[in-house]
Amino acid sequence: MEEEIEAPMTVESSVEPSKEEMETPMTVEPSADRKKEEKGYLARDEYTSERFKLEINNLPKYFGFGDLKKKLKQLGVNFVKIKVPKTPNHAYVNFRNEEDKEKGLKLLTGWSFRGNRIEVSHAKPATDILFRTGKPKKNDNKREHPAENPADADLPDEVKIQNSATPLWNLSYAEQLAKKSTIVQEFLGGLEQKIKETSSKTVTIPFEGIKPSPVIDGYRNKCEFSCGKGNNSDDKMVGFRYGEYRYGIDRVGSPSVCKNVSDEMKLVVQHFQDYIRSRTSSWYSGETHIGCWRQLTVRTSRLNHILIMISFCQGQLSPEEIEEEKKIFLNYFTQGAGSICKVTNIIFNVEKNKAGNELIQSELLLGDSYIVEKLFDFQFHVSAKAFFQANTQGAEVLYSLIKDSMKLDNETVLLDICCGTGTIGITLSNSVKEVVGIEMIKDAVEDAKRNAKLNNINNIEFIAEKIENVINKLVKKYSQHRLVAILDPPRAGVHRRVIQTLRSAENIKVLGYIACNPQLATHNLVDLTRPRSRNYQGEPFEAVTTTAVDLFPHTPHYELFILFQR
Template sequence: MTDPTESATLPVTSSLHDKEVQEVIDQAEESKEDPLGKDVTEDPDSYVYPYVKEDLFTSEIFKVEIQNLPKFIGFNDLKKFLTKHGVNPHKVKLFGKQPFAFVTFKNQEERDKAMKVVHGVQWKGRVLSVKLAKPKADPMRKRKQEEADDSGESVSKRQARNQDQGQSAEPLSTQLANVVTPLWNLPYDKQLDRKEQEVVSILQQLSREIGKNNKAMLPWLFVQREKNNGMCCPLEKIRPSPVQTEYRNKCEFLIGMGADGQDKTVGFRLGKYIGGSCAVVGPGDTIHVPAETKKVVQVIQDYIRTTPHSVYSPETYEGHWRQLTVRTTRSSQVMAMVFFNPQKLSEEDIDALKKSMKMYFIEGEGKDSGVTSLYVVRNGQRTSPDDLPCELVFGDEWIYEQLLGLKFRISPHSFFQVNTPAAEVLYSAVGEWAQLNQDSTVLDVCCGTGTIGISLAKRVKKVIGIELCQEAVADAKVNAELNGLNNVEFLCGKAEDVFPTVLNAVISPNVIAIVDPPRAGLHSKVILAIRRAEHLKRLVYVACNAKAAMNNFVDLCRAPSNRVRGAPFRPVRSMAVDLFPQTPHIESILLFERVDYSTTCDKQQVQAAEATPPTS
């Protein structure tokens, strides 16, 4: 049976079509149009991003807009459609109930090819239209332009500006606390109540979504809602963090102009770039940053102020010092990673800088900083920070953390929960809910350095971890050896590519999946593989953003179809664990169990649902 998301396409291949598309491309190339419709070559003060005028790579300058898309298509449908037509996008963003999409490419050739191939194609009864899209305007430059144009300032903008000026009367420490720890002045028990109520709202929403997408679950849902305040499953009492201050074992700081006017300041940004602010405030008064981290920040700041190199400007793309990441452990090990944009500096200049840093920390004022590992990370324009190579300047290559009586090696880019004591609470709950025994096989998806799987390994037959970050996989393998485990295996790759194959190959009477994905949730391919694997009866989902993972939850529970095959799951237990005191963020755990239609109870529910009208 064919995939219902696909349909026949009828490309328009007439010479008139090719001519129209080529005219659009030629006109755009001739005019060099910027986001405001101005000619960039004639308007050097235009407030577009510098990459539009300079020789800097960004997919923004190779962007098209696809209009008249079919209703009800998803991101994956569009990606599949483009791939089928030989189009190789760099980035795809889908918008709206009347869908349109921005699609960016790595070069002009790919962009022009897409315009010629897709424009005029019929898809699900819609004839697609493709046009060149304008790069985004730089919000910083736009704000400055608007502020300079006093005569055209609207009342709302003037009020916003006056309000900002009023807020600036607050001490910088208070302003910063409001940005990085918004709940700092709320008693901790009130913070927990607020977070627990947020999870209640999410579970009530999930209950409504399951009802819309799986009629057979309605009788069961009615019972759950009655018992659980409208929620789809019981919510256990929120578990607090054992520590509420100085808990972060990983902190990321920007290096920029200080809000107090001091250049080369290391700290947190006071506002967002899009809001027109690049000002940085040091972390000295923040309550979630450990004292040893603050000490490292001060030492690094003192050092970079002795150098002739300027701070990096996100507005002009000039300058060198960009960011500082500090990782700490319970055993007082400290890893510092300094992100530096080399710009046009020679290798000799870079080597001299690294030598200078090394001497500063070995013999100079930094020798008492507590830093045990110092890295320099060359951060240019083209690569994600997590993919950048780290150059060890001095000290140990790794740091080690203790968690649940186990030892874990941590590399610069490896993921490790930022609140170690609270992570112990979280992982203990995961192990309890998984209902493990010596015949169990645990599939640890998005496993990071292997913390969850390794903490459960002695209670099960086999653990298989899957992780995208190569550094983290290397750490996970070492961590298994450090803790004397030989029943643990770690695989490197995208979960959507690796997990389906692993799942099909596992033969075990008791397979449990534990997933702890990034904020956006799991790829739909992983969810579909889980649904198809009928021998997988139980799933523990750890979500750092349950709202963002809602689509995953719904797909696990929706009724079977040509696309979603296999019996659905349903949520049977939930809980929140506070890993992020003083902030609105919360970690949630949901236990899903496979619906067993062979039981009398579930058969009766299906029969009852067939006579029940849909409801939300």
Template sequence: TGYRNKCEFLISVGADGEDKTIGFRLGKYKGGSCAVVGPEGTCHVSAEAKRVVSVFQKFIRTTAYSVYSPETYEGHWKQLTVRTTRTKQAMAIIFFNPQKLEEEEINSLKDTMKKYFTEGEGKESGVSSLYFVRDGQRKSPNLEDLPCELVAGESSIHEELLALKFRISPHSFFQVNTGAAEVLYSAVGEWAQLDQDSTVLDVCCGTGTIGISLAKRVKKVIGIEMCQEAVEDARVNAKLNGLTNIEFHCGKAEDTFPNILNALVSPSITAIVDPPRAGLHSKVILAIRRAEHLKRLVYVACNAKAAMANFIDLCRAPSNRVHGAPFRPVRAMAVDLFPQTMHVEMLLLFERVDYNSQQP
């Protein structure tokens, strides 16, 4: 219980009619309900996050600004994201629609917020990093595209995982269940069968967690990630842990991965991929198939159904479109990263079919 280290809460009218409530929506917005209920009774939200929500709710209720309505597009307060760590740090990111407010008024609000969390009642919330985000878009934006303004505290928080240290910035990806992530990454390391001659390609590496957890047992780690902020965190994380055999490249996997893979001459290459829900771009899969010196692939899938096309392309027979010997699935395991929900993280090991080896 209380396992989530990142929660996104909506700000709306409460189910009990109470204005300016922070919590989770009771039903789908399409169903006509914008009401939210607080997280107090939930089992997956940590006590630290619940405390931040409670204090933030008190704060916004002291302000003159109303909650944002997705029906009328009026109002201001939209969302609160809370990130917490085992090291007892907390980051709060508040999303606010400025509408037609003057810059002076917004700055005044940020000053009031800063004072509340550094000198007032919010001081006891445990928030060590406080951000303000202007979100004036009607359609749900890509949150990574919205700049975060640091209002108070440190610019990042730090987490410990497998006796390693990791810096986490507002937009950086980090598995939401730290304890279960340790189980997942330990299994990745075991399945990858690495040694001091191995080169690891960590695709969609986020803040570098998987690659960094493996770096001490291999020759080299190369991480690829499209979020610039996460790449910066990954580089800092490598330094934090005294690692010099690891490098990170910023770019879309489909644009970056083929060139990096083609330039590698190491006889022992293992790819570890941890893509977003939709899976890897087909260009990445085709590049993996072409690179016959890549013999082993560990695939971390948060939605195995969505990644099924990737699995099929890895294993299908060579054709005009797909070059190179196919892979075959060797092991599979589910890791319960999201207890109390229907979702699990899937781990699959693929090995290249060797047509030259003698089959019994």
């Protein structure tokens, strides 16, 4: 899966309360609405371990972080991370999912650590940083932006936005590839060590290097741009939020300096900004939940399609006023100054002014609800919110790598697990006997079926189901064929039940794993290789080769393809 970063995150995905927050007495009980706003990031469609957290109390007065981590592992607690605040005898443990959290609760209940009987309970998610009220920090009054990272305070805004959106922008492309190659090798070294810890066997995972992106600048085919206030109090800025959110910064900078954004997108952003500045309605504030213009999503394709989707909060406007706004907006981009952008599709979403931005109306103002993208010789319908690799030409490099590494032929049956809208299975369908795509999200499966029909692919089947519910039937059905699997999961990987299921499917001898965030997927990679046991039946897989593909130039992100065999 793509490392889905359309703009710098405006809420850290997992944060703990500061010492000041815990110690500062509350003089007024926050309202229910205020409490909801403080946890508004939980309503977003993104993974955060803040949803699955336990609080541990009555720890020994002096204990080391590493010691606590080791003890929890020995207990069998499957945690994501541990946070130890400055408050004594106290810690937080975050988990990947509800099941792991509940298991951790059972294992920790009644546990004694160095003679102390541990108290464990469910913990509330941390407060969004912008809503924290701590004591003023020393020298805050000396800064133009008190919450700003002191190291960045004197940098020009153009540098700040590039540092935030494209952290590797000031390196040559050769230097970027070298840096990422080092990052991958360091990760593989750590993975080798973890595999050794579980199997007592020394392993070496070969690394075949990193494949460059065919296009380095302007490669993103989708970006999400926020509306807000600029650094110099410029109102109704459209671009990326930047600055360290942990320092309380919530400003918007122009993407005009960002190398990963295409000229076509930059032109749309500029004209959208000009348009909303001409209107009386204000930009939407995620802190106060006041205002209208919240977000602009832009999708482009190699076939010269440009889709824009507007997120507009209703504010105090009447339905009639909103309808008038739509008409003026449509005219601007079809007949007015914005027509130079040659937008082909416009979706106008109206949302409630509240945390979570509840959609109350979505209207297609121009064109279809999707654009058409070309990948190799195939075409795909891509809707505004659908997952599609952000770097189309880079995706072709990745999919070609998969085809060559797995030695696909007309005797092979390919299981495309977490198939999404079917891009991998469809592009590889000409190289195999049959493809079976498995995806638990039904809407994605419907998109995949439409894309297969669009390309006249007849040797492909898509199943809307969990892999553990269908794998045994599929293994039996294709017992006389060469059965291989490709696993392209979300960035946090899949639940261990999926790995256990694949381990037990003895007919699957070859498995390809695509990791867009290898660190988060480590638990999957280790479980594929751990020795046979009651929980992990079937022979373990062995990582025989790894190759990185740079789908995200100017950023630290990459895709890692790992080929497993047994």
